[in-house]
Amino acid sequence: MSAFVARPTKVQSLLTSHGVEDINTVSSFLASPSHAFDCSDPTHTVYVLIGSAILTTAEAVFDHVSESAYPITLVLAGGIGHSTSLLYEAVSRHPRYSPIASRVQQLPEAQVFKLLMVEFWPDLADKLNNGTLTLLIDDRSTNCGANAIEAKRELDYHGVKPKRLFIIQDPTMNRRTYATFEKVFNGDKVELLPWSFFPRLILSDDGFVAWEVQGKKMNKHELWEPARFVSLILGEIPRIRDDAVGYGPNGAGYIAHVDIPEEVEQAWRRLNNALESA
Known part of the structure; x- marks a missing residue:
């Protein structure tokens, strides 16, 4: 198509x-649908963060994992596809992440997210070193179908059998990605819990548009x-x-x-x- x-x-x-x-x-x-992060079954919950140019999703996951007192398995998913350059651009124009813009060039999306994580969430780097965070990398997939297939392959290869699996995706792709994971994990005894945020366009009286998420105005970048x-x-x-x-x-x-x-x-x-x- x-x-x-x-x-x-x-x-x-x-x-x-x-x-x-x-x-x-x-x-x-x-x-939608979107489920709030929780740790009700911490030993059998896996988080799959799918690469995109919307860094808000990565920030939400890294903040949650940082605050969690439980061991967590995190899968970073995404290779180099037709929109990966937009992720490089998002990093380069971001006021916090732009200092590493030159280092993300040509990296797969999963590796970009890994670099952001270890550089700007140092406590997660510590969790990687002490084993309370298990990180799996799929840097091969180039579409949401492959994201689901490769994430399952990574989990199976490492013997991880989740009972609950959070799927974190760009809001525009959330519904389709969830449906893809439903197909790929059909027959597995796993509860699939998609997570995304709800962006809203707001039109001002003078005709300008702005972004709002949960009542908070968002910056253009x-x-x-x-x-x-x-x-x-x-x-x-x-x-x-x-x-x-x-x-x-x-x-x-x-x-x-x-x-x-x-x-x-x-x-x-x-x-x-x-x-x-x-």
């Missing part, structure tokens, strides 16, 4: 109160340019549809079946029609 690309000039036409509402409707669906964000979420809906051209069982068979609520389909159609007529 070819990538959906929305030109910035066309996206501007969607940035009305109704358009932003539809964007947030589609985005919220793709970011932390999330997406609006045109890329709209391209990503509009491109996801056709992929996760369970029809002849989608990725579900009735199409390519890459993911488990996903039910898309009618209100999400309607919001997607309005946005798509508005872009086509712009």
Whole structure:
């Protein structure tokens, strides 16, 4: 399936109160379901952090692992794919991480996240050294299907049999990634717990847009340019549809079946029609 690309000039036409509402409707669906991190079964819980240019996800995982008093197994997943350069850019423009920008160039996404972790969460480097953090690396996968396959391969190879597995992903890819893990881990006795955050576009009275997460305004360097964000979420809906051209069982068979609520389909159609007529 070819990538959906929305030109910035066309996206501007969607940035009305109704358009932003539809964007947030589609985005919220793709970011769900999401389960809060916990340690209710610490000895059998695994965290899989999937590479993306949205560093907020990595920060949430590293903060949680840092605060945990229990031993944790963490899988970092991601090779070099078509959007890996965006991760390099995200590091280079980030006020905290930019000093290591030259060191992440050409690294697989999993290795970028590992470097961020040991450089900026020194207590996690200590946990690696004393064995309270077990780190597994998949730096081969280049899409969410391969993320699930390679994560399972890493766990099986190291004899790790999780009862609970947190899947941490970019909000725009969360729903599809969860469906991929459902397919790959089908038959395993493991509870899959996707985690992501819920970004919202906020439209000001003067027509400018800003990002908000859980009521907190986000800096531009932390999330997406609006045109890329709209391209990503509009491109996801056709992929996760369970029809002849989608990725579900009735199409390519890459993911488990996903039910898309009618209100999400309607919001997607309005946005798509508005872009086509712009």
